Amino acid sequence: MAHDSHAQPPHPGETLREDVLPALGISVTEMARRLGVARETLSRILHGRAPISxxxxxxxxxxxxxxxxxxxxxxxxxxxxxxxxxTQPVIERFADLA
Structure with missing residues (x-):
């Protein structure tokens, strides 16, 4: 696996969980209700297990x-x-398009 010096960026759910929810002072259940999503769906996003669509x-x-x-x-x-x-397969560059 190739690693670079850039740290892994945060999952956006982390920002929702750590910054937004505390600032709003509401529960996950209330946030889910107000956004019209299932609580389980929102919980998966908040814990980085599902993407923000x-x-x-x-x-x-x-x-x-x-x-x-x-x-x-x-x-x-x-x-x-x-x-x-x-891990990705070895990719051959398309030289004429580079």
Whole structure:
């Protein structure tokens, strides 16, 4: 596995769990209800076991919790880092397109 000096970016659920929920002073159940998602779904996101979907990102923005594009950018950064640090097949470059 290739490793670089960049630390693993946080899963966006970590930000929701550690920063947003305490700032709002509400429970996971209440946040799930207000966002229109199942509590189990939200719990999986908060613990980094499921991604923030475009639908949830839009709901967060409509609820006044950040911008949808920002949530998706953090999710994308997390997923790209994961992909870059998994074993990948040897890829031959397309020299003419490089």
């Amino acid at each position: 475009p639908d949830l990102a839009v709901r967060l923005e409509r609820a006044g919790i950040g911008r949808a594009r920002a949530w998706l950018a953090v999710q994308s950064d997390y997923e790209l880092w994961q992909a870059e640090h998994r």
